[in-house]
Amino acid sequence: MAEYIAVFLEKLHQKGKAKLTIQAYQQDLLQLLGVINYLKLDVGSLERNHILYALKQLSAKGQSPKSIARHLSAWRQFCAFLVEESILEYNPCQGVKPPKLPNRLPKALTVENTQLLLDNVQSHNVLEVRDKAIFELMYSSGLRLSEVTHLDIHDLSFSEGIVKVLGKGSKERIVPVGQTALTALKNYLVVRAGSETQKALFTSRLGSRLSNRQIQNRLVRWSELAGSDRRVTPHMFRHSFASHMLQESGDLRAVQELLGHSNLNTTQIYTSLDFKHLATIYDQAHPRAKRKQK
Template sequence: MSQPLLDYQDAYLKTLQQAGKSVHTLDAYRRDLAQLAALLPEDAATQPPSRRHFVAALKKLSLQNSHPRSMARKLSTWRQYCGWLVRQGLLQSDPTQNLKAPKAPERLPKAVEQEALNLMLDSDTDRETLQLRDKAIFELMYGSGLRLSEVSGLNLGDIMLEAGWVRVLGKGSKERSVPLGSKSIIALQAYLAYRQAIAGETALFTNRNGRRLGQRQIRNRLRDWAAAQGSTQHLFPHMLRHSYASHILQSSQNIRAVQELLGHSNLSTTQIYTKLDFDHLAKIYDEAHPRAKRKK
């Protein structure tokens, strides 16, 4: 390649523009490529770019305390540009191939404090169908840790009130049974006495028209209910599921049981969705393992 790597960026951006990319996207690509020019080592202007050059650029970003997600986005831009150069015959091989940016830390969903959540759920409910329905939904989401899609997809036959179980169809059509809490059973009984549905509708939770209640409606009802209860948090469905898992784990320290209740295939997924009390686990280890006991 006789010219520096970035001499072709204007031509590349023009192809993106012709492909219908937005002005915002083009500006972002232009900024990322301009930053690459500043990050590449000096010898990148006089020789074909190599993997070493891009590794050096990523290291400089890291030293500048760039967020891993930002670094991943920039690398994606650089990779697409190099791929275009290869396809145009302007670059013999792609120096970014198999190059990976630092992995961004998993973002844990927030849990609601036990006392605050229980106070909201224990508040008086109007004896209107919609309020009774919403109370049953929220009790079920927190009491059994159901996903939004799982709650919306429940049918009447999935609820076994006398036995105290709910049958759930989770991700990948994986079925599991989860215990019903006493508060959930009471709320469901109150709602079912007033449930309205069109002929043939099997959905457990229905809307004003007697049809299955949609996920967006549940999300909006939870948000509005929390605001009406004076919550300072923007409450969304997965916060209830995460609170369920976190509160059980904090009390039982049994992550395998939480894994089963949540319907996770892998334990690593449960570790992401729940707050592990590492101090407690470390204490158990120190007290129980003969090679871990420390001198006092």
């Protein structure tokens, strides 16, 4: 089987896969090779029950669900290659499900830390005025980074206090913009760089459309200046918007619409963000939870 692994890895190299990616595939496939050797199998006789046995071995060694899922993905692609080479009649990984991964809670800032960061953004020059407008808009309307960089000037309506956003799947939605963000945007448009033909709302100092990376780098700079003890990303503003809105309103459907989620389950994860807040509400509201006054 080792020779087939070598050919498979070479094909990955020819497809332009990164060196570290190929090394990860190699390590995952060596795990499968170890099981095949232990069971004294020919690669052509590999079956579904052997894959399941190999997965159980990974679990017994304490591998995390994420690691096991990665192994299975590598094995599935390798077995597909063996089918193409007529070494296997079918892919034994087909239909084998990886272990269920635990839900990751989105990383959100507290209300206080969000306010501190936004208030720390200065407005002494064009770039700072622009940065403040970007960050205020992201937090005000819960926009994705890509949605921000794709905004054109005509997408913004000051009279109605809304912004038209092109989200995932090219789905358009209309989102309210708060007064603080509108003020920051008005200040920015006065000094915005760019020619009359440049439609982009947010531009670089040279007048070109701002990229995702440029916004990410500027936010890192401002979070460091604000003394943040964690790396703040643009998506944290979206997560913070969602959790803060949900905490105050409790309206899951409304937050779903504002975020542009097609599935309510995607929005529902934000209900787990602030258990302390929920616990406080529980203590105050539930008849059997109220503590006796001393």
